[in-house]
Amino acid sequence: MLNILGRSGGWTSVRFFAKDVRFGVEARSLLLQGVNILANAVAATLGPKGRNVLIEQLLISPRITKDGLTVASNVQLKDRRLDMGAQLLRQATNNTNNDVGDGTTTATILARGMACQGMHVLRKGQVNVQLLREGILEASRAVCEALSEMSQSVDTIGQVEAVAKVALNGDERLAELIGDTILELGDKGVILLKESHGPNDEVKFEEGITLPSGYCSPFFALKSGKDNLELGNCLVLLTLAKLDQVEQILPALELARVKEQPLLIMANDFAGDLLKILVLNHLQGRVQVCAVKAPGFGEEQRQEMQDLSLAMGALLLEDASWLTNLREEDLGEVVSAVVSPKETHLLQPIKVNEEQLQSRIRHIRQLIDEAVTEEELHRLNTRLGRLQGQLATIFVGGSSDLEVGERKDRFNDALHAVRVAISDGVLPGGGTAYLRCIPALDRLPPAQVMEHQMGREIVRDALRLPCYTIARNAGVNPDEVLRRVLAGSGNYGFDAASGEFGDLVARGIVDPTKVLQAALADAAGIASLLATTEVLITKRPIKPKIPRNQITRDLAKLVGM
Structure with a gap:
């Protein structure tokens, strides 16, 4: 506690909280305790006979899962020193998940094994920790090269289903569902996951471009006698402007009337009076027209409309002033447009610049590789599916929310595993591929320093752990x-x-070869940092002061205070 002179001339008390500092063996021992707690929780899920983990969720039902990343993300320890060890190990799982979307449990087991062995070596003393780290990383690179040499390409749907089956813990029916979906879409097809409202799994394929917004007024479908409005050989007008005057769209209406083709107008928004005029024109047969609100908001809406303009061969009109100088080539054209209350399907665009479209697809694929959050990844995959003209959505079913959540986690892992298997090949599973890489470490040139050889031995011992854990x-x-x-x-x-x-x-x-390589590389990087830690600095725990009345006590207990 320190007293300082305040603005009013009085003395003010300022409290500084001390930090806890631990050194050497004690620091590493505390980290290792946290590492072991997280690794034991995650390792229980590995293999076809791995166990489930039940996770408490505040104010809602618990979550049951066998997904290593989900388990690791929910392990939070009360002791800050132990939690730092868990956090570092969790970083290995996050890195692996960001790289390949699978293999998080394997990365955790490998990282724990290397960290434990490294800390054991350091207890002997007289070890250069930086050289030890170099030895671990050198050995992991050698194993990754050996895995590449052993890799076998994926050429059939049966092999795809085999990869999915392993990720799905042996569920053949779900693996066949993924195999059939990829057979329909091709290896570059986009597959989305959503929760089903029933107990069964199903796949919905969407041909052409499907947008999550329908007509602005049900009167557009009045003459058809159905909920859907079908427009054949349809012109498409795309604009980011809010349309509030009929004069703004007169050039487009006139073009549609002269060409005797229907017109689909997609805009940021439509004024009520303008909608009435469009509906009246449509019902009276002057111009067959339909108004659809552009999907999304803000910058996201702009990006999706730019995608759509390239896929339609149309010009995206940025504001209302562009509408006055509208030309025929500014409009897109599709063989058919089907508009429902909630969706718009644009089928078989007629005039498309393939070079620009493929450039946009490559750009979005690059953004997918750099995506961080699941939400961002889902949005980018949706955009990619629209541009490619075909999209599949797997609706994951189950008898309860718990089951649906657990099965959705497994589906997600399986899809990621299949993707990297197709691109980089596969290896024998069950931890066998790692065991076959042990001779590659023996073939390395003799180590120049003792620490490098120690690093190789640490990696050699860790390669046994995945197979050992699966068997256990x-x-x-x-x-x-x-x-x-x-x-x-x-x-x-x-x-x-x-x-x-x-x-x-x-x-x-x-x-998948890439999954095993990523798991080992990420594990070696984190484990070598853990093993070579000398000082551990954490804040001292501060017990919050809880008011004495019963209501606040109950609330504090609810949030774990």
């Missing part, structure tokens, strides 16, 4: 499984689902 979760003797798999060669490994040994690739038990 399956309820068999993990040491015996390791012995038999190491004695074999090639694709020979342990099938934890059936409890048998054999050719894992032939059995459809495979892991």
